[in-house]
Amino acid sequence: MGSSSGQSSSYDLSFKILLIGDSGVGKSSLLVSFISNTVDNLAPTIGVDFKIKQLSVGEKRLKLTIWDTAGQERFRTLTSSYYRGAQGIILVYDVTRRDTFTNLSDVWAKEVELYSTNQDCVKILVGNKVDRDSERAVTREEGIALAKELGSLFLECSAKTRENVEQCFEELALKIMEVPSLLEEGSTAVKRNIIKQKQEFQAPPGGGCCS
Numbered sequence: 001m002g003s004s005s006g007q008s009s010s011y012d013l014s015f016k017i018l019l020i021g022d023s024g025v026g027k028s029s030l031l032v033s034f035i036s037n038t039v040d041n042l043a044p045t046i047g048v049d050f051k052i053k054q055l056s057v058g059e060k061r062l063k064l065t066i067w068d069t070a071g072q073e074r075f076r077t078l079t080s081s082y083y084r085g086a087q088g089i090i091l092v093y094d095v096t097r098r099d100t101f102t103n104l105s106d107v108w109a110k111e112v113e114l115y116s117t118n119q120d121c122v123k124i125l126v127g128n129k130v131d132r133d134s135e136r137a138v139t140r141e142e143g144i145a146l147a148k149e150l151g152s153l154f155l156e157c158s159a160k161t162r163e164n165v166e167q168c169f170e171e172l173a174l175k176i177m178e179v180p181s182l183l184e185e186g187s188t189a190v191k192r193n194i195i196k197q198k199q200e201f202q203a204p205p206g207g208g209c210c211s
Contacts, residue, residue, distance in 0.1 A: 011054055011063040013186040014193075015176055016085055017169070019068045020108050021092035022100040026128040029159035030092065031068050034169055057173045063190075064169065083115035087182045088122045088172045095127040095156065096135040101142070109150050120182055122175045123152035126168055131158040 019027040028049070035051050050067045069082060091108055093100040104125070112123065125147040127138060140156060147154035153171055157164035176182045 011061040011190065013060055013177070013183070014063040014065070014189045015087045015173065015182075015186050017064050017066045017088040017090065017172065018083065018086045019066065019090045019092060020112070022094075022097075022103050025092045025094040025097070025100045026159045027090075027092050028068050030090075030126070030128060030157070030165060030168070031066055033159040033162050033165045034066075053169070055170070055173075057170055058177065060177065062173055064173065066169075079111065080115050083112070084117050085185075086116065086121060087118060087176045087179075087186060088124070089116070090124050090126055090168065090172065091150070091152065092126045092128055093138065094129050095138050095143075096129055096132050098137040101127075101138045101146070105146060105149070118182065118185070120179045122172060122179060122182065123150060124168060124172045124175075125150060125152045125154045127154075127156040128159055130156045130163065131161045 019031060021027055031051055035053050050065055053064045053066060055062055055064070067082060067086075089112055091104050091112075093104050095101075112121075125143060127140070127143045130136075143156065144154050153175060155164050155168050155171065157168055159165060176186065
């Protein structure tokens with residue numbers, strides 16, 4: 001398990017995951033913590049950034065393409081293309097800043113409804129920065145209540161201590177794998193890529209093709 005023999009393209013399913021929420025709630029930190037086990041002080045994301053992480057969940061090898069977005073208004077022009085085809089959305093707030101929590105239901109959840117192309121898209125509500133519990137401004141119960149309202153999963157985590165960071169992505173992936181339409185989509189994307197690669201590498205001489 002876990003040995004990668006140089007076959008970076010060998011995976012069973014490919015999912016597009018979005019990270020959304022206000023600026024400064026720790027979206028990039030969550031992502032970096034998940035990808036690389038370290039979180040240094042990160043500069044704010046400009047526009048859109050994405051990272052790819054391969055992991056095994058259950059019996060499946062997954063390739064997650066995780067899109068990280070700037071929370072600032074001035075980057076909101078790329079919204080619809082950003083949401084297109086996403087199978088999972090992580091809504092992040094900072095448990096020490098109440099406004100970041102209320103904005104999830106006032107701003108971000110509405111945006112998801114507006115732009116998300118997958119009706120069955122799986123959402124997870126994530127309260128970040130639980131390492132600063134003494135400064136907590138949003139209770140766990142409130143988080144659970146909002147998650148219920150949005151029909152999403154719920155987790156509290158800390159990008160800093162890495163508490164629950166992997167669970168956040170893994171639970172989301174597991175849930176996506178339970179939704180037939182998303183599963184189908186995740187595997188067709190993979191098949192398309194493999195076919196495309198084969199065509200590129202095995203163009204027969206003279207352009208003839210025999211299957």
